[in-house]
Amino acid sequence: MINVGIIGYGYWGPNLVRNFSEASQTHVVMVSDCDEARLRLVNARYPAVRITTDARDLIESPDVDVVVIATPVAAHFDLAMQALRAGKHVFVEKPLAETAEKAERLIEEAEKRGLVLHVDHTFVYTGAVRKMHEMMTAGELGELYYYDSVRINLGLFQTDVDVMWDLAVHDLSIMDYVFPGEIAEVSAVGMNVAGSHTNIAFLTVFFENNSIAHLHVNWLAPVKVRRTLIGGSRKMIVYDDLEPSEKIKIYDKGITVDGDKQDSYNRRIGYRTGDMCAPQLDLKEALLVEAEHFADCVANGQPSISDGHAGLRVVRILEAASHSLRERGRPVKMGWKGREG
Numbered sequence: 001m002i003n004v005g006i007i008g009y010g011y012w013g014p015n016l017v018r019n020f021s022e023a024s025q026t027h028v029v030m031v032s033d034c035d036e037a038r039l040r041l042v043n044a045r046y047p048a049v050r051i052t053t054d055a056r057d058l059i060e061s062p063d064v065d066v067v068v069i070a071t072p073v074a075a076h077f078d079l080a081m082q083a084l085r086a087g088k089h090v091f092v093e094k095p096l097a098e099t100a101e102k103a104e105r106l107i108e109e110a111e112k113r114g115l116v117l118h119v120d121h122t123f124v125y126t127g128a129v130r131k132m133h134e135m136m137t138a139g140e141l142g143e144l145y146y147y148d149s150v151r152i153n154l155g156l157f158q159t160d161v162d163v164m165w166d167l168a169v170h171d172l173s174i175m176d177y178v179f180p181g182e183i184a185e186v187s188a189v190g191m192n193v194a195g196s197h198t199n200i201a202f203l204t205v206f207f208e209n210n211s212i213a214h215l216h217v218n219w220l221a222p223v224k225v226r227r228t229l230i231g232g233s234r235k236m237i238v239y240d241d242l243e244p245s246e247k248i249k250i251y252d253k254g255i256t257v258d259g260d261k262q263d264s265y266n267r268r269i270g271y272r273t274g275d276m277c278a279p280q281l282d283l284k285e286a287l288l289v290e291a292e293h294f295a296d297c298v299a300n301g302q303p304s305i306s307d308g309h310a311g312l313r314v315v316r317i318l319e320a321a322s323h324s325l326r327e328r329g330r331p332v333k334m335g336w337k338g339r340e341g
Contacts, residue, residue: 002295005030005058005088007079008070009038012093012120016070017046019287025295026066032058059083066298069093070120072160077102080117084109089116089298094169095318096311103315107308116297118304119311121173125290127281128239128247132178132230135250141232142254147179147205147213149228152221162197164188164321167217171228172314173306175205175213179230182208185331188321193220203321206331246278 004020006013009031020026030050031042039051052058059067059082067083068091069076077097083090084106096119097103110117123129135141149171158166183205190201199220205213226241236251252274282289290306297304320332 002026002298003029003063003065004068005032005061005064005066006068006070007032007055007058008093009033009035009042010070013038013070014041015287016068016291017042017049019285019291020068021046022288023291023295025299026291029063030058030061055079056082059086059088064088066091066294073098073165074160077106080106081109084113084115084117087113087115089118091118091120091294092311093120094122094173094311095119095165095315096308097315100312100316100319103308103312107312110308114301116294116301116304117308117311118294118297119173119306119308119314120290121170121177121306121310121314122286122290123170123174123241124177124306125286125293126241126247127283127286128241129174129178131248131279131281132174132237132239135235135237136178136180140235141230141237142234143232144179144181144209144211145231145233146211147175147228147230149175149214150216150225152216152218153224154221155219157195157199157219158197159195162192162201162322163190163199163217163219164201164203164325165318167219168201168203168215168321169314169318171215171217172317173310174228175215176310176313177305179211179213181211183317183334184208185333186317186320186324187329187331188324189329190325198325201321201325203317205317247281249276249278251276 002025004026006016017028021028028049032052032055033039034053042049042051067088069079070093073095076092080090080092106117151167151171185206187204188201190198192198200218203215228239230237236253238249240247255271294304320334324330324332
């Protein structure tokens with residue numbers, strides 16, 4: 001049994017404690033939070049779990065094998081580094097760190113010590129996203145054209161990060177997992193109408209193979225939307241996370257081009273329309289799937305699907321997007337390769 005200590009019992013912490021308690025290979029032994037009122041909630045629901053207001057007590061405890069970090073992003077690096085140096089495997093809430101340089105240092109430390117460094121890219125573990133990855137790997141969509149996502153709602157406003165580092169990180173982690181390729185440039189525009197951070201943003205990711213990704217994130221929308229479209233030469237996908245059952249719909253639709261693509265006068269565009277299907281998906285809670293996957297990686301000494309390198313790739317895009325945002329959308333070159341399949 002793998003003993004787990006969890007730092008942070010705020011918004012996401014209760015979900016982490018519940019799922020690591022339910023996972024077959026893990027046992028939550030300790031929870032830390034600076035708010036004593038939150039710790040009383042832990043004590044009421046999990047009386048056998050030890051509590052502390054000092055994260056160092058948890059990190060240094062010989063009873064803890066894994067440290068789970070669910071704190072504001074500014075604290076991720078210091079806590080994760082302390083845990084790695086104490087010989088603990090680490091599970092970090094997204095994003096991995098504030099900067100790519102800090103993310104690289106965490107990866108280096110984990111690899112030097114032979115420890116698992118995992119980033120909580122929860123959506124990667126949903127049945128819907130795993131199905132999309134399976135289809136992409138099998139080449140069912142053909143040549144990939146675009147990835148287009150919308151993630152909007154009214155709130156929840158964050159005090160430590162902007163809307164890109166809060167919401168776009170979800171879609172970037174999904175894109176990184178299901179949409180392979182080398183990224184050339186990133187562009188972002190947005191605005192701040194309330195609070196101290198950007199509330200509305202539009203990110204564009206340009207790939208070397210001429211495919212494109214566009215992400216729209218917004219804390220100021222009157223409706224909640226969680227929708228992604230992926231277009232390929234053979235098939236297209238609509239992924240709606242708010243759909244109760246048919247979260248993925250696969251369309252056998254596309255175009256055919258007759259004639260020379262360079263000759264616009266003689267070129268003819270044909271439209272292909274086939275069936276739509278909604279595949280059956282694994283509906284197991286994503287965070288429980290993730291907790292069990294992470295435990296397997298710890299037990300077997302293997303990197304996870306959303307390891308430190310996956311976290312680093314996402315942070316690099318966010319850094320480039322933030323740079324572009326400050327320069328009103330000027331494209332920023334990336335020069336790194338995404339997941340290859």
